[in-house]
Amino acid sequence: MSEKVQSLLDLVAGGVPLHQGGEADIYRVSAKDHAYVLKWYKRASAFDLGTVEQIASLNADGLYKIREFGERDGHSYVVYDYIPGVSASELRVPVVVALFILRSLVATLETLKSKQLHHGDLNPGNIVLTANKGRLQPVLIDCGILGPGALAYAAPERFQGKSADEKSDVYSLGMLLFRLVYGSELVTADGYDEYAAKSLSIDCCDPSQVLYASGRFTVAEISALAPLWKATVRADVENRAEDLDELDEILEIALGKLTAGEAAVQKAVHDFVEGELQEKMRQKVPDPSEIALPYKIAGRQGKFCWWKVSFFLGLVLILIVLAVSVLKSGRSDVDDAGDLLLKKSRSLENFDELLDSVPSESTESGVDSSLLQDLPTPELRE
Structure with a gap:
């Protein structure tokens, strides 16, 4: 079974009204990086299906190129290359x-x-x-x-x-x-x-x-x-x-x-x-950047939904980058603290070696004995 080809109407990225008439409304639309014209017939209007089918098969410089035609939401429509x-x-x-x-x-x-x-x-x-x-x-x-x-x-x-x-x-x-x-x-x-x-x-x-x-x-x-x-x-x-x-x-x-x-x-x-x-x-042609179409695009909520998804993914990416930065910063602080403790411990080890080199009588009182001899002796009272 052949796979169903998606309608150009559902691939439209944007559209702008060009003309409103008694028989049909005309839109310039963009789809698949190409510009097209959508002729959207009023409910009471239509076209000769046989003629349109045959013209769609022709390829002549002086004739527009029809890309798609049919019926949608009770309206006939034709899509052809924008000229x-x-x-x-x-x-x-x-x-x-x-x-x-x-x-x-x-x-x-x-x-x-x-x-x-x-x-x-x-x-x-x-x-x-x-x-x-x-x-x-x-x-x-x-x-x-x-x-x-x-x-x-x-x-x-x-x-x-x-x-x-x-x-x-x-x-x-x-x-x-x-x-x-x-x-x-x-x-x-x-x-x-x-x-x-x-x-x-x-x-x-x-x-x-x-x-x-x-x-x-x-x-x-x-x-x-x-x-x-x-x-x-x-x-x-x-x-x-x-x-x-x-x-x-x-x-x-x-x-x-x-x-x-x-x-x-x-x-x-x-x-x-x-x-x-x-x-x-040279006069400016309207840019079909805003969707202004007479039908609902099938299979998607619209342009705003994609914008929300893109925004959410971008926010998640920013949070991940920030988290990684914080973790790296925290690890640096811990490493600095470890280095400081190691230095302190090495200083304490050196201090113990210094104490071992001092005479015991000095270390017991914590003061040099020669200094004590020069101090006055307090009098005792009865």
């Missing part, structure tokens, strides 16, 4: 960099597609921008969600209960592209029903007009992006790009209109990494 980077939701990026990011995401989605998988919740919060060997690397996280995901990025068919597929991911990529370059969502609404209604009428929305009205974009940038809106943010799936391959071609053409070649693209990306991205990454 040192910045959420795409925290940045507004240059157009060329945004197009580069989308091409990277498309490549990662192609990897998922080869396993008959789709993300289903493409939004800035599920994209971590990190520098891998000096190059910008967008990393997708949180695959396999049940439901439409972030409402501002969900395709119309997702509100109708349909599962995520390649076409719905294409729609979400278009909404994501707008958020990256503009800094806010193309569609805002109050609640599920309003988002669903606005997604059905998305064709009436003109992203190019919004960009132009902001005054922050050049005519060349607006012109290069226009074909992308027509290939992505469309209510009817038939009006979107046929597949991810076609979308990648449109992205490549847009980059060609804005740059003088691949070297220019890499220069723009490098400047972004060394500037805004590094500045964000």
Whole structure:
């Protein structure tokens, strides 16, 4: 019988909350000298187990690495490697960099597609921008969600209960592209029903007009992006790009209109990494030194119990050292006393020899007889 592997949840040495959401709470935790992210789902929320199982078996630079998943205390959870980077939701990026990011995401989605998988919740919060060997690397996280995901990025068919597929991911990529370059969502609404209604009428929305009205974009940038809106943010799936391959071609053409070649693209990306991205990454990351977790760690009382044991052992060691020191000190005093007694006894032996050399008449009276002759004789009275 194989031995049961201990859960990472029970090896956590510390944790700190990173984000609290309606679907799940996110924690950064440390275990086995590594940093992980724990996504702890609310009781009413869960994930597609089959999708998560397959993603856990994949190993791609643009995809998060799942280490453990399951259910605990009535909650679903996923543990994956902590990615040192910045959420795409925290940045507004240059157009060329945004197009580069989308091409990277498309490549990662192609990897998922080869396993008959789709993300289903493409939004800035599920994209971590990190520098891998000096190059910008967008990393997708949180695959396999049940439901439409972030409402501002969900395709119309997702509100109708349909599962995520390649076409719905294409729609979400278009909404994501707008958020990256503009800094806010193309569609805002109050609640599920309003988002669903606005997604059905998305064709009436003109992203190019919004960009132009902001005054922050050049005519060349607006012109290069226009074909992308027509290939992505469309209510009817038939009006979107046929597949991810076609979308990648449109992205490549847009980059060609804005740059003088691949070297220019890499220069723009490098400047972004060394500037805004590094500045964000230099911000202090919370140290998970305090346990702040939504579950009880099995098999131990907690960090304080180990502290008490360590303190007790240290105290015992100190007492042993003190006892040994006292014993050594006491033995030294006894040895000194013995030496003194030995010297005294030797002095007494010498004194006896001296007495033996003195005449008997002197020793009997204890006084020299010659001295007695000179003393006056007392008179006797009758």
